[in-house]
Amino acid sequence: MTSYNLRTLVVGAVIAILVAGVISYFASANPDGLEKAQEELGVAGPAHSPVEVPAVAFQEYNLKWIGEGFWSNAVAGVVGAMAVLAILLGVGRLLVRSKAKAPGAAGT
Amino acid sequence: MHIASGFLSPPVWAGAAVVSAGALAASLALARRHLDDRRVPLMGVMGAFIFAAQMVNFPVLPGTSGHLGGGFLLGILLGAPLGIIVMASVLAVQSLLFQDGGIEALGANIFIMGVLPCLLGAAVRGLWLRPKPGAAAYAVTLIAGILAIVAGATGVILLLWLSDSLPRSISLVHALGLMGGIHAGIGVVEGVVSAAVVKFVLSTRRDAVLGPLGPDYAKGATQ
Helix, strand or coil: CCHHHHHHHHHHHHHHHHHHHCHHHHCCCCCEHHHHHHHHHCCCCCCCCCCCCCCCCEECCEECCCCCCHHHHHHHHHHHHHHHHHHHHHHHHHHHHHHHHCCCCCCC | CCCCCCCCCHHHHHHHHHHHHHHHHHHHHHHHHHCCHHHHHHHHHHHHHHHHHHCCCEECCCCCEECCCCHHHHHHHHCHHHHHHHHHHHHHHHHHHHCCCCCCCHHHHHHHHHHHHHHHHHHHHHHHCCCCCCHHHHHHHHHHHHHHHHHHHHHHHHHHHHCCCCCCCCCHHHHHHHHHHHHHHHHHHHHHHHHHHHHHHHHHHHHHHCCCCCHHHHCCCCC
16 A cells, blocks of 8 residues: 555545534435425335345434434444545455456456 | 335346446456556545545435536546546445445446446546646536536436336426436535545655556647
């Protein structure tokens, strides 16, 4: 890991944590564009049978055991953002390594 | 703009899933050939940032909010293939951990908020890779940003309509107008935020933005 890559990771992660963990608490609670449009168009509810994904730890963007609140929202936001970061670093690493191994794929 | 569970009919969500799976597979194949170490951290932190930014709903019209899409921004910064991989990861985490977006609608949501805006972002990427992006880059980014969100909004209405999820009494044109109008406002924010983030990242990690997965590669201008 070169130092500039490490700096990108640290700076990027700090920005994401601040946005997901702090700023998001002050987000507008109004329905989003799609929800509002469905409301105005008179869409009553799902027309097909919905598939429920069991809530493992979070009820929407809050801890399911606590409900809405600053810290509950902060934990949800930070865990979600870090999960995305971890997945992408993992996928990226796998892709770069498989490139190095692939015959005939010498550099770009 | 996440389509919730139960709003798409099985043929529609299955069709969208096939299209998005194809786009994701093609993106992974391209990334496998061209991805290099410099770009992985940027990919990761941009994914985390877009997850975060999508939590921040801002008011658009009275009683209505919107949030950043992010796919358009990723298309500019990373090119379409890496952008699609990042958006698929963000949308999968939202759907699986936070019940945001139906699990069966994941393919449709990846198409609407990933494939479509990433391709549009990649189309204007070249303007930002010039030595000094000028007013044209900002103007085109604003317009294309609006277009990316409105195109997605149009796609959502068409998928809902195909799924018989709009009331019969509503005309398709009316639904498209309403959804498109709301999202034009969200699109302005998308365009402005995208330009600002691209400018910031270019000023700090230009080397990670340039790279062999975008229009720049075709022109041979990789560095």
